[in-house]
Amino acid sequence: xxxxxxxxxxxxxxxxxxxxxxxxxxxGFGMGWHGSHHEPPRHPLExxxxxxxxxxxxxxxxxAVGVYVPGAPQILVPIGIGVTAYGxxxxxxxxxxxxxxxxxxxLPDRLLRQWRAAHNVHHxxxxxxxxxxxxxxxxxxxxxxxxxxVDHTTRTxxxxxx
Numbered sequence: 001x002x003x004x005x006x007x008x009x010x011x012x013x014x015x016x017x018x019x020x021x022x023x024x025x026x027x028g029f030g031m032g033w034h035g036s037h038h039e040p041p042r043h044p045l046e047x048x049x050x051x052x053x054x055x056x057x058x059x060x061x062x063x064a065v066g067v068y069v070p071g072a073p074q075i076l077v078p079i080g081i082g083v084t085a086y087g088x089x090x091x092x093x094x095x096x097x098x099x100x101x102x103x104x105x106x107l108p109d110r111l112l113r114q115w116r117a118a119h120n121v122h123h124x125x126x127x128x129x130x131x132x133x134x135x136x137x138x139x140x141x142x143x144x145x146x147x148x149x150v151d152h153t154t155r156t157x158x159x160x161x162x
Contacts, residue, residue, distance in 0.1 A: 003078040010082025011089075018090070019131040026051065027126065038126060044101075052087065059083045090132050094119070121145050 026034040030051070037048035059080050066076030095101045097112045098119045118135040122128065124145060129135035137145075 003081075006075055006078035007082035007085065010079045011085045012082075014083055014086035015131055015133050018086070019129075022130040022132075023128075027130075038123060042099075052091070056087060059087065086133075094132050124148070 026048075033047040033050050035048075036043075036046040062076050062083070063080035065072045066074060066080060093115055096105065097107060098116045115135065118129050118137050119132075121137050121141050122130070122135070125141055128138050128141060
């Protein structure tokens with residue numbers, strides 16, 4: 001039961017960790033890769049797709065150390081499982097729901113529109129929200145989006161989330 005709790009906590013902690021990485025790495029020194037995600041034209045594969053590959057490789061190392069290295073902290077395995085679960089949720093929400101990279105899949109837009117709209121505000125201003133599963137759109141950006149005629153909770157920004 002403890003391992004399950006550790007995995008769930010790791011999954012939950014990944015949201016603020018990811019928001020910080022998105023803000024300070026991807027929109028900092030990693031903008032060389034991440035810029036491909038913000039600038040048109042968008043392609044099926046982008047330099048930005050290297051980030052999940054690097055993060056997955058790091059998680060695989062954590063899991064491998066936890067499983068195969070004698071004397072390694074056993075807590076590494078449930079942490080790796082929680083991080084992997086977050087990565088799967090991120091893939092679904094960001095790539096499938098928000099950016100419709102598998103556009104042939106039917107998705108219930110009414111349930112998923114808030115994620116898409118919040119991320120569209122991020123693309124519109126290249127600022128917050130930096131989180132993915134629980135994005136918080138700051139009041140100032142909500143006002144700026146509304147001034148441009150964009151309701152950040154119900155409509156998408158034309159062309160911003162392709």
